Each structure stands twice: as structure tokens, then as C-alpha cells.
């Protein structure tokens with residue numbers, strides 16, 4: 001053991017050995033819109049430091065499940081749910097738990113990039129701080145802007161125009177700006193709902209690289225219709241299916257390489273090989 005290692009404080013050692021992010025565990029999640037049941041007892045563990053891809057045909061409940069993971073489902077007036085979502089062992093739906101704190105810890109990136117178009121690139125990154133009530137000096141904010149844009153893989157492209165409006169960026173850059181904005185509040189989990197579906201192949205590649213770089217510090221859950229993308233970016237996959245109008249269920253979940261090369265259920269094999277959906 002080197003002298004350097006011996007001199008590390010316990011806190012510093014923890015930073016080296018612990019994977020980033022938090023473990024998110026869905027336990028027996030069912031969901032409804034009015035009387036229409038769209039998810040049936042879905043359980044899934046999304047481990048710290050990994051990327052989980054949610055795959056399955058249109059309408060099987062992937063986005064609904066994702067929105068349940070950070071309490072966005074309840075924004076729809078007719079929506080209801082049963083089950084638990086444990087963030088590092090504590091239910092985010094527990095009475096008395098603050099929604100704002102849950103949404104800070106579990107961020108969301110949407111299908112269509114949604115920066116504030118008239119707001120500067122720098123202000124877009126720090127926009128979320130106001131919501132969390134965090135106060136930061138001007139120089140701390142500038143540091144944060146650089147840090148988050150670097151992590152989102154956008155810093156080099158925008159460092160000379162931080163005061164220009166976010167809406168002036170390309171679609172792929174806007175999506176990376178949204179990722180930077182999500183990172184500014186230091187989330188433990190990042191939920192991504194088809195983040196590349198509105199982007200060209202080059203921008204898609206760039207976002208996938210960003211996901212690979214981020215996974216060491218943030219737990220990532222991504223909905224994707226693109227099987228190659230699921231295979232490239234995730235370590236775990238969950239295959240959702242809603243058969244014959246029944247509510248969506250997880251048919252199979254497991255390590256991505258097993259799901260693609262040697263799935264247990266023939267329906268998974270048919271889906272990942274493009275035979276339906």
C-alpha cells in the first residue's frame with residue numbers, strides 16, 4: 001500500500017470505492033389512468049453506478065413507469081398508483097417526504113430537448129438551483145456551469161458563447177444542455193425518456209458517450225426503442241409488454257448481454273431481434 005493511500009481520510013477512501021448514484025427499487029408497481037390499468041405489479045432494481053434500459057413495444061407503460069420513479073405520474077389528474085419506489089431503501093412516496101427533494105435527487109431528461117430558449121446557456125445550466133433553494137456565489141455558479149457542461153460533453157463547443165441563448169444551439173447540443181441542467185442540482189439518479197429519438201445519428205452517438213461517462217456517478221434509467229442503443233449503453237435491460245389490452249408487465253429483466261444473446265422468454269427473443277413491436 002502506498003503512503004498516499006495510507007494518508008487518505010475515510011471520507012476520501014469512500015469516494016474511491018463507492019460507485020456513484022443511488023439504488024432505485026420499484027416494488028410491485030401498478031398504475032392507472034382513471035379506471036384504465038396500465039401497469040401490473042412491476043418490480044425492478046436499478047443499481048447504483050449502472051444504466052438500466054427499459055424496452056418494449058409502444059404503449060406497454062415504459063414512460064408511465066419512468067414517471068412514477070420521480071413522482072411525475074401524479075401530475076396527471078386521473079393518475080393513481082400502488083406499490084413502492086425505494087431510493088436507497090426509503091420510499092419516495094412515504095408520507096411527509098418532500099416532492100421537490102425527490103425530484104432534485106431523481107432528475108429527468110425528456111424526448112424533446114426543452115431548454116429555456118431565450119435564457120442564456122449558462123443560466124439554463126443553473127436554472128434548477130432556484131427551485132431547490134440553493135444559494136451560490138457568482139464564481140461558484142461559473143464553476144458549476146463549466147463542470148456540468150463538461151460532464152454533459154458540451155463545454156468545448158459552447159465555452160466562448162455562454163451568454164448566447166440556449167435556443168440557438170442545435171438539437172443535439174440542446175439535449176446535452178438539458179443533461180447539464182439536470183446535473184447541476186447533483187442528482188443521484190437520471191431518468192431519460194427516449195433522449196435521442198429527436199436527434200441525428202452523430203448527436204445520438206455523442207449523447208451515448210455522455211451516458212457512458214456519467215454512469216460512474218449517476219444511476220441512469222433510459223427508455224429506448226432502439227435495440228442497438230439499449231445494447232450499447234446499458235448493463236441491465238427490462239422488457240415490458242402489454243399483451244391483448246392487459247396492463248404492462250415486465251416479461252424479463254437481466255444483464256443486457258443475456259437479454260440479447262440468451263433470453264429466457266421467447267417473447268424477449270422475438271422483440272430484441274425485431275420480430276415484433
Ligand SMILES: Nc1ncnc2c1ncn2[C@@H]1O[C@H](COP(=O)(O)OP(=O)(O)OP(=O)(O)O)[C@@H](O)[C@H]1O
Nearest residue numbers: 033038056057058059060061062063064065076225
Ligand atoms: N396522460 C394519460 N392519460 C391517459 N392514459 C395515458 C396517459 N399517458 C399514457 N396513457 C396510457 O397508458 C398506457 C401506457 O403508456 P406509456 O406512454 O407509458 O407507454 P410507453 O410504453 O412509454 O409507449 P411509447 O413507447 O409509445 O412511448 C397507454 O395505454 C397510454 O395510452
